[in-house]
Amino acid sequence: MSYLLWTLSALAGFLIIATLLPWLKSPAWWVRIWDFPRLQLALLSLLGSIVTAISAVTGHWEWGLQLVFFITLLYQAWWILPYTPFYKREVMSASPGADRPHLRVIACNVLTSNRNTRALIDLVQEHRPDVLVTLETDAWWQQQLLPLEKDYPYRIACPLDNLYGMHVYSRLKLSDEEITYLVEPDVPSIHASVHVTDSLVVRMHFLHPAPPSPTENEESTERDVELLLIAKSLQEEKGPVIVTGDLNDVAWSPTTRMFRKISRLLDPRVGRGMYNSFHANYFFARWPLDHFFHSDHFQVVEVARLPSIDSDHFPVLLEVQYHPANADLQEGLEVKAEDQRETAEMLAEEGADVGEVPRPKSKG
Template sequence: MVDALTFLTLFLVIVTLLPLWRHPHWLVRGWDFPRLQLAVFALFVLMANVFAHAHWLAIVACFVCLGWQLWWILPYTRLWRLEVKTAKGQDSQRRLRIITANVLTPNRQANKLITLVHQFQADVLVTLESDDWWQSQLETLETQLPYTMKCPLDNLYGMHVYARFPLEDTSVEFLIEDDVPSMHALLVLPCGEKIRMHFLHPAPPSPTENPASAERDAELILVARSVSDSAQPIIVTGDLNDVAWSSTTRLFRKISGLLDPRVGRGMFNTFHADYPFLRWPLDHIFHSHHFRLRQIQRLPSIGSDHFALFTELYLEPSAAQKENGLQAEAEDDAWAEEIIQEQNVSDEKVPRPGQ
């Protein structure tokens, strides 16, 4: 019993400390993902050590690990202060409803997604992993969402955007990897305001895809730096293959200055749809301080390994109001520069619609 508890305690300490090392290998970065599960595990090991009258060092180690995991995930609970205030405006011409959906290429239940688009009256649908088959199935939406961007691929990185409102300065780019696209556009609301939009789906760090997170991190930081000095209303959404509470997503938020409407509201875990005890937030939406939130929710299953995410934002008439976002420090800027330099890329490569 004592040997088993010692092993579990040592394992807990190792997987808690590993993400502090900024090495991009998936065996390191992967421990950013299950922080909720690790918090539950830490609580279990802590209680077991207490009941077994283990050495006080083991008890303290478990307590510190539990506190550390909670520090990362508590902002994504209702215990935290809202980062984005709730919208009170009623002007329908300033409202934007977005569905972000990783459809899973071999999934053949397109009817479920189409039904949700109609049910929630989406103004923008962005699909990830969509190929030619998905493109043919979604053509029926073009009567309601006539403005489109299409990049069907059969490598799990196809992407489509369908919009109710006009899209200007549209561009499909391959910012880091030659087979991983991103989309960029200026969306024109009925009120005449224009929103700069970036749709992303970088490759994850994993043994079956990229062994390291370097490419993913570089794409996120490229976009973050490109929007950081813009006064435009901005939205970034997609499957970022990174959890909301990771150090790299926090770095993205600090460098970009964008806000996360989930903070203070919930985790909205979108992956994995088939395993309730192994879920985390992989599908994201971030926006500039020009917006308030009307609603955000995880949608019912569409047959994919991801749930779709529905977000309704409201563009405030005045952009003067600031929210409670993260602030970048000198260390963050240095880390971002290191990530960019490693891939030998420049944020000048990112399109800046409307500029």
């Protein structure tokens, strides 16, 4: 067997394992991690197929390898296809010039050790969001961002030195502010009502659950429970909602899909693009970890990945326009009885109480 055939066979074996592991539905980090690089796995499958086709590999080996590469490519592409322009948009684009309220939000994981605070301040001054949420901000970052306070009179501060500090800066009035530790005693989330106008109040949740990894949590359970707690708390919400933050999960994962089903929130990236926000330093290992989800009260004005501020995450921006009559125009993932049962069983098994999730008021 030639060196090339050995290499292609090893690649095919790796792709089979990486594709099948998530089927285990295990919360172990070494299983859940394969939810992330589906684009990279699809590209490896395509590369393997091309090399096989132009190489001297023939006969049963060629057909066997091509079958593996085709199946893994098709399967991985199925997960990521909604996050390409080739898929129907889940959220409509707002009509330009419509006289309706807008809300502009930036979410930015700054990387605690990053010292380029000027880049973030300049970015905020350029894009002028109504609400800014910063993640991984400690007391040092809070001090460095004092220049923002002139334009952002409403603030919620939770400085921590454990990579889970959070700050919310708002031009708009905030109410019902609350900092909670829903699942882990050192991992906060922030909840508040944002008063866009006198008649439009948006319920917002800012999240940063810990990821499944050998250096954080060995399982994804804590992250999954926090996301599903928020989703469950939103099931009966009739008013406008936005959830944002670094969820340490990719947009197409089973957990995030379940979050969307249970919460009934929409993903403005569907049909537009991935907007890969992590890892900013490695173009070949990027996926969408920083998210915006919103109720069908809104249409999209702009969704964007912003320039680097020397963090390992790119900042992300969402601007939406209030458009309350979207019920028959926009449709997210369908929730089934099985989804409700699976969510209830997980929360019950972990002793998670949805009653502990803050419920900021909304109006619209």
